[in-house]
Amino acid sequence: MSVFAGRSPVLKGLLIVVLACVTGVCSLDYYAEKPSYLQTCRINDPEFVKCSTASIQKLMDQLSIGIPEITEVIGPFDPLKTKEIQFAQDNQGAVQLRANLTNMIATGLSKLVIKESRVSKKDYSWETKIYIPKLRLDGHYKMAGKILLIPLNGAGRMFIEIDKLNILMRTKTRLYEKGGFTFYNVTKIRIDLNPGGVKTNFENIFNGNSKEVERSTNLFFNENWRDFFEALRPLVTKTVETTLLDILQKLFNLIPANFFVEDIPTSEQLYGKKKEQ
Numbered sequence: 001m002s003v004f005a006g007r008s009p010v011l012k013g014l015l016i017v018v019l020a021c022v023t024g025v026c027s028l029d030y031y032a033e034k035p036s037y038l039q040t041c042r043i044n045d046p047e048f049v050k051c052s053t054a055s056i057q058k059l060m061d062q063l064s065i066g067i068p069e070i071t072e073v074i075g076p077f078d079p080l081k082t083k084e085i086q087f088a089q090d091n092q093g094a095v096q097l098r099a100n101l102t103n104m105i106a107t108g109l110s111k112l113v114i115k116e117s118r119v120s121k122k123d124y125s126w127e128t129k130i131y132i133p134k135l136r137l138d139g140h141y142k143m144a145g146k147i148l149l150i151p152l153n154g155a156g157r158m159f160i161e162i163d164k165l166n167i168l169m170r171t172k173t174r175l176y177e178k179g180g181f182t183f184y185n186v187t188k189i190r191i192d193l194n195p196g197g198v199k200t201n202f203e204n205i206f207n208g209n210s211k212e213v214e215r216s217t218n219l220f221f222n223e224n225w226r227d228f229f230e231a232l233r234p235l236v237t238k239t240v241e242t243t244l245l246d247i248l249q250k251l252f253n254l255i256p257a258n259f260f261v262e263d264i265p266t267s268e269q270l271y272g273k274k275k276e277q
């Protein structure tokens, strides 16, 4: 039996991965051949949005199955380990919150649905509509501040489970050239979250004082999940933005933009020639 038996089709697709070495530092660089799972679209095609939506869906499905070069650095996509989040928000509203989230695991990303993927011909920014039936974040928190006017000061395990989550993602990119291909440098992500329901539990939310008050507070959060989510929206938004930016940067440094958009201009065609110094 071959050691490759049962492996993902990626290995069978005979990908050529180029290793780039800059000043003695080598890093895994890019695919010089289109992976078989990708669908290539033309931005000048009237059906581009439909094609691009299917193409990005296939990319996300493959990410769940496993793209070896990505899995190697971020681990599996579902459940996904996310980076530590530090968060501080001080304002005059209901939220004055400082929180650190560590050992975070996100579950549910493999069920992600790309509802629409638009690419701007003007600056090659993206607008993507995403749906996740159930996204769950598990981890450890340390928190000081107020949520819904309740003063909290605790640390422990927590989860937030978001049902029927619609995400509008706006992504800024900068095109660049590598090995005769054009690539997306994903520079900025802004997301807008629209949840259909939220369940949560923070253990030890008052630092050990009264299990009964802890239970009733979590119950209160769940009964008032819309307000609770609004209070935590900046924290959850930042968590999702940071995580997506990291993954998308790695993905699009690996896979040339030409494999997604066949008729993408080069960076020189889009931004103009660099001035001679």
Ligand SMILES: *[C@@H]1O[C@H](CO)[C@@H](O)[C@H](O)[C@H]1NC(C)=O
Residues within 6 Å of the ligand: 086, 098, 099, 100, 142, 143, 144
């Ligand atoms: C979060 O972590 C930072 C750095 O480790 C620390 O300065 C800050 O006080 C922590 N915040 C909370 C609420 O524990």
Ligand SMILES: *[C@@H]1O[C@H](CO)[C@@H](O)[C@H](O)[C@H]1NC(C)=O
Residues within 6 Å of the ligand: 174, 176, 185, 186, 187
């Ligand atoms: C991508 O953009 C960042 C700044 O947003 C820059 O630091 C980085 O060098 C760029 N990467 C490439 C490959 O152009």
